[in-house]
Amino acid sequence: MVEGRAGDGARQRLGLAGTVFVRPSWLDDVRARGRPYLPADLVRRWLAGERPVLTPDEIRENGLRENLTVFFVCNALANRNLTDELRLAVNAEWSEVLYGLRSCSIDSMWIEVYGAKARDWIAGCGMRVKDDFARHWAENPSARPGPEEQPFLLGCGRLEARDQPGSHASFLFSRDHPVFGFTVRQQELLLRAVDGATDEDLARSLRVSMSAVKKRWIAIYDKVGAVMPGWLEAADGDATRGAEKRRHLLNHLREHPAELHPVNATRD
Known part of the structure; x- marks a missing residue:
């Protein structure tokens, strides 16, 4: 949660973001289905008693094999009419959170965004468009949202990040190894x-x-x-x-x- 101050000094919510470590099997399944709105699918399965999200012990186990899959559950602005200054402030806060992922053994990271502007911004960070859900919309034309709400799935793996030196993605995959060995x-x-x-x-x-x-x-x-x-x-x-x-x-x-x-x- 990113908060700021309104013109009258009151606190206001500017943006919300969340990440989870998911099972690759869940990601493979939803990608094969080719349906949008993956965050909703993740929550729906979790409420149904399935386990699309890793437990802490599983995170440790997969981390030892450098096999963690990160999924951005949500990444949204509370108000699309934020000033450029506030947008930059929100992005800076989100970047701090993302850089914390450098301590993890990530194999790939994924995010679903909405609208061409968000797609292009995330792609500029080194993520690649993996699905625009064209097949789904062709089969369900009446459900297709407007351009500003159209979902896109973007992802990036470790090898893809290495091919983009200097990008945000390459930085996130350059793991910072611990030296002290705290218990x-x-x-x-x-x-x-x-x-x-x-x-x-x-x-x-x-x-x-x-x-x-x-x-x-x-x-x-x-x-x-x-x-x-x-x-x-x-x-x-x-x-x-x-x-x-x-x-x-x-x-x-x-x-x-x-x-x-x-x-x-x-x-x-």
């Missing part, structure tokens, strides 16, 4: 800390004591120090300033989200 428990703490959680917040959300939180921070600093000796202390030149060490580490993690990806993490 799942350490990642649970760091994910919350990156979002601004205090030690009190961490103890409450993780359901552990303040002492346990402190011990986990010490283990994290020890792990970072073992990989990059002196790096945290160099942030301020004073190893006794825990707050500065923490700030330096969290800023680094925001720029390198792969460190918080669970694919290769152990539990303890």
Whole structure:
């Protein structure tokens, strides 16, 4: 969800986007059917008890094989009459989310968009039109929407992205590998800390004591120090300033989200 301020200062929703890791079998099936509105099909199957979306354990398993399929469930503006400035702001926020996918072992990514303008914008990012659903509309001419609502399915695989150096797609497929090897428990703490959680917040959300939180921070600093000796202390030149060490580490993690990806993490 991307929010901004209206002219009177009130908060307003500008756009919404969401991604899921889907089963390749679901994607193969809907592509073979050649019908549009894949997000609706995904939700309909999920409500019917099917499992088109991967579970967290399956995400880890597929990630180890670099075999994750990303599908953009929704990608919409709350108001098509947004100013160019607000559109750029929304796109910038969405780009931040997309770049976070670099920490994942993606094999392909897919999105259904509506209208030629959206199609051309996504294609300019390196995605390719895979289906304009012409066969479906030929069989159902009365259901064909107007030009601004016409759906297009675009996709991009790892090899296709490599053929487009410099594109957004090629950047997303250039995976950023973790170096610290944080455990799942350490990642649970760091994910919350990156979002601004205090030690009190961490103890409450993780359901552990303040002492346990402190011990986990010490283990994290020890792990970072073992990989990059002196790096945290160099942030301020004073190893006794825990707050500065923490700030330096969290800023680094925001720029390198792969460190918080669970694919290769152990539990303890």
